[in-house]
Amino acid sequence: xxxxxxxxxxxxxxxxxxxxxxxxxxxxxxxxxxxxxxxxxxxxxxxxxxxxxxxxxxxxxxxxxxxxxxxxxxxxxxxxxxxxxxxxxxxxxxxxxxxxxxxxxxxxxxxxxxxxxxxxxxxxxxxxxxxxxxxxxxxxxxxxxxxxxxxxxxxxxxxxxxxxxxxxxxxxxxxxxxxxxxxxxxxxxxxxxxxxxxxxxxxxxxxxxxxxxxxxxxxxxxxxxxxxxxxxxxxxxxxxxxxxxxxxxxxxxxxxxxxxxxxxxxxxxxxxxxxxxxxxxxxxxxxxxxxxxxxxxxxxxxxxxxxxxxxxxxxxxxxxxxxxxxxxxxxxxxxxxxxxxxxxxxxxxxxxxxxxxxx
Ligand code: TRP
Numbered sequence: 001x002x003x004x005x006x007x008x009x010x011x012x013x014x015x016x017x018x019x020x021x022x023x024x025x026x027x028x029x030x031x032x033x034x035x036x037x038x039x040x041x042x043x044x045x046x047x048x049x050x051x052x053x054x055x056x057x058x059x060x061x062x063x064x065x066x067x068x069x070x071x072x073x074x075x076x077x078x079x080x081x082x083x084x085x086x087x088x089x090x091x092x093x094x095x096x097x098x099x100x101x102x103x104x105x106x107x108x109x110x111x112x113x114x115x116x117x118x119x120x121x122x123x124x125x126x127x128x129x130x131x132x133x134x135x136x137x138x139x140x141x142x143x144x145x146x147x148x149x150x151x152x153x154x155x156x157x158x159x160x161x162x163x164x165x166x167x168x169x170x171x172x173x174x175x176x177x178x179x180x181x182x183x184x185x186x187x188x189x190x191x192x193x194x195x196x197x198x199x200x201x202x203x204x205x206x207x208x209x210x211x212x213x214x215x216x217x218x219x220x221x222x223x224x225x226x227x228x229x230x231x232x233x234x235x236x237x238x239x240x241x242x243x244x245x246x247x248x249x250x251x252x253x254x255x256x257x258x259x260x261x262x263x264x265x266x267x268x269x270x271x272x273x274x275x276x277x278x279x280x281x282x283x284x285x286x287x288x289x290x291x292x293x294x295x296x297x298x299x300x301x302x303x304x305x306x307x308x309x310x311x312x313x314x315x316x317x318x319x320x321x322x323x324x325x326x327x328x329x330x331x332x333x334x335x336x337x338x339x340x341x342x343x344x345x346x347x348x349x350x351x352x353x354x355x356x357x358x359x
């Protein structure tokens with residue numbers, strides 16, 4: 001190879017229901033990438049057992065549901081590889097090797113681990129600590145060059161680059177000798193002349209696409225929030241959507257006419273941001289239409305828009321989940337395509353390391 005083949009990889013965990021934040025911040029942004037380069041979208045079930053093992057049936061169901069959500073949102077199995085992580089053994093194998101590349105000190109800095117483990121660090125699973133190494137393995141088993149994620153994943157992508165750089169450096173001689181490296185596209189003193197793993201480009205969704213809780217505009221919309229009113233789930237029906245928007249926290253003032261006026265008004269900012277994202281316009285444009293109006297007028301408009309945009313998708317999700325065999329077929333074909341890429345990569349990685357191959 002003379003250069004890395006451009007390739008997108010991303011994933012969502014099958015834990016609980018997908019919500020509006022996952023849709024607007026991630027999946028909906030993946031759809032146009034399918035026409036730009038090869039794309040792989042993974043349902044990361046091996047990541048879903050790191051905090052604790054979910055109920056087995058719920059994990060199975062959630063895996064199918066996330067797959068249905070991908071497809072209902074417009075991820076097309078004819079254009080993209082869609083599969084669940086645990087079906088492709090190479091993720092686990094490469095993650096083990098990366099456990100031996102990444103340093104304790106690097107992982108000790110991960111803010112997501114600190115947040116998730118909380119005060120009870122001694123009782124967190126080793127898997128939760130090593131989670132970012134598995135994420136690096138997901139990406140690099142395909143030598144993926146582009147990874148679209150939300151800004152909460154930025155630190156994990158930096159770690160992925162650190163792992164790739166250390167591997168490329170530690171095995172530089174070997175990679176060159178075996179003739180399986182790719183000329184470094186951006187020569188620098190920090191990296192050797194030939195790379196085995198690409199230095200993956202993050203494609204980070206800016207804070208504008210960060211969807212916050214409907215009950216607290218300073219907290220991210222999250223599936224783990226105990227209040228269901230805090231989020232719009234992708235399987236909520238029209239009544240639930242309008243009820244949640246009607247009950248969304250706001251302040252007593254009218255909407256401003258300029259974006260500047262949203263400063264220090266996190267709930268107003270969030271609702272305007274959701275309107276802008278759903279209508280594929282901007283906060284400026286939304287405020288041009290709604291500036292000066294009260295929430296009593298804005299909320300019904302937002303609710304109509306949300307129902308209009310989400311209903312076709314939720315209907316399609318319901319149709320797809322009603323027939324698991326169809327979903328399982330997509331995942332099976334996807335796992336085969338994914339394996340066809342990852343297997344030869346791991347074969348080369350074993351050779352680079354010097355594992356004796358006798359088969
Ligand atoms: N950690 C990501 C999240 O919680 C999910 C994920 C796992 C992922 N592996 C990945 C995202 C690889 C992008 C690429 O959102």
